Amino acid sequence: NAGVTQTPKFRILKIGQSMTLQCTQDMNHNYMYWYRQDPGMGLKLIYYSVGAGITDKGEVPNGYNVSRSTTEDFPLRLELAAPSQTSVYFCASSDRDSANEKLFFGSGTQLSVL
Amino acid sequence: KQEVTQIPAALSVPEGENLVLNCSFTDSAIYNLQWFRQDPGKGLTSLLLIQSSQREQTSGRLNASLDKSSGRSTLYIAASQPGDSATYLCAVKWAGRRALTFGSGTRLQVQP
Numbered sequence: 001n002a003g004v005t006q007t008p009k010f011r012i013l014k015i016g017q018s019m020t021l022q023c024t025q026d027m028n029h030n031y032m033y034w035y036r037q038d039p040g041m042g043l044k045l046i047y048y049s050v051g052a053g054i055t056d057k058g059e060v061p062n063g064y065n066v067s068r069s070t071t072e073d074f075p076l077r078l079e080l081a082a083p084s085q086t087s088v089y090f091c092a093s094s095d096r097d098s099a100n101e102k103l104f105f106g107s108g109t110q111l112s113v114l
Numbered sequence: 115k116q117e118v119t120q121i122p123a124a125l126s127v128p129e130g131e132n133l134v135l136n137c138s139f140t141d142s143a144i145y146n147l148q149w150f151r152q153d154p155g156k157g158l159t160s161l162l163l164i165q166s167s168q169r170e171q172t173s174g175r176l177n178a179s180l181d182k183s184s185g186r187s188t189l190y191i192a193a194s195q196p197g198d199s200a201t202y203l204c205a206v207k208w209a210g211r212r213a214l215t216f217g218s219g220t221r222l223q224v225q226p
Contacts, residue, residue, distance in 0.1 A: 004157075033213060042118065042203060042216030043158075050212075058213060090157055103148065103205075103214065105157035 002026050006091050006106035013081040013113045021076040021109050023091030029104070031094045032074040034058075034066065036087040037108075043090065049074055081113045116141045118206050120217035127194055128225050135189040135220050137204035142182045145207040148214065149178050149189050152201045161202075162189070166209075194224045 007022045025032065030051045035043040045058030049068040063085060065077040074093075078085060089109045094101040117140045127133050137147070146165050150158040162171045162178040164187070170179040177190040187204055201221045205214035 035216075040123070040218060042218045043205075043214075044216075045213040048213055056212070092158075101146075102160040102163055103150075103158070104160070107157045108155075 004091055004093055004104050004106035006089075006109050008109060009107070010110045011112070013078075013111065015081060015083065015113060017081050018077070018079050019081070021078075021089055021091075021111075023074045023076070023106060024072050025074075025091075025093040025104070026072065027093060027095070027104065028071060029093035029095050030071065031096065031101070032068065033092045033094075033103070034064070034074070034076045035090045035092065036060065037090060038087050046076065046089075078111075083113050085111065086113045087111060116206075116208055116211075116215055118204060118215050118217040120202075120204060120220050122220060123218065124221040124223075126223045126225060129194060129196060131194050131224075133191050133194055133222075135191070135202050135204075135222070137187040137189070137217055139185045139187075139206045139215075141208060142185055143209050144182060145209045145211075147178075147180055147187050147207070148205045149176075149187075150203045150205065152203060152219065154200075158203065191222075194222075196224045196226045199223050 004025045033048045034046040037043045047066040049055045091106045092103045148163045149161045164180045175192040201219040203219040205216045
């Protein structure tokens with residue numbers, strides 16, 4: 001019962017490098033989200049998707065891009081890594097947009113940009 | 115501005131104590147509120163979800179209450195155990211907004 005799977009778990013990037021954080025879920029959820037969590041802070045929404053082919057910006061989208069070609073996968077792309085993007089990134093999914101929805105999270109990717 | 119606040123940031127209690135974690139939010143027009151648990155180096159696990167029409171939800175030793183008029187929610191943990199040590203976050207979904215707004219969490223340590 002995998003749930004939400006994120007890879008890699010850890011990554012160190014140099015300024016200006018690019019990378020893709022992978023996220024896949026096996027629960028057939030329509031809604032998927034990318035959050036970042038800075039030390040001692042709550043989570044902030046980067047991007048979200050309500051279904052395959054549909055994505056939208058969250059609170060802090062600058063410097064990131066996403067795509068949603070399938071229901072299962074929701075990769076997050078960093079094009080020109082900056083030190084301000086050092087954070088822990090969480091992917092999440094939920095069944096539907098309703099008052100009963102619960103959010104299921106992956107275990108996170110810890111990213112350092114040096 | 116719609117914000118979620120959790121005070122205190124950290125709490126240490128002896129094993130067996132009943133405790134209350136607090137969450138406050140600035141706009142009463144919420145859709146739902148969730149309490150999450152986060153263990154170090156791990157993702158978040160949803161503990162309880164309260165719909166806007168509900169006053170409380172219970173799961174085992176956990177009880178979450180919601181008072182929209184005062185903009186507050188509490189998470190009550192009965193007979194705390196060392197295994198309850200974790201960071202607890204609350205998150206609000208406001209009507210008309212797609213995603214949750216998170217508080218910064220309360221880091222709980224239960225001493226054996």
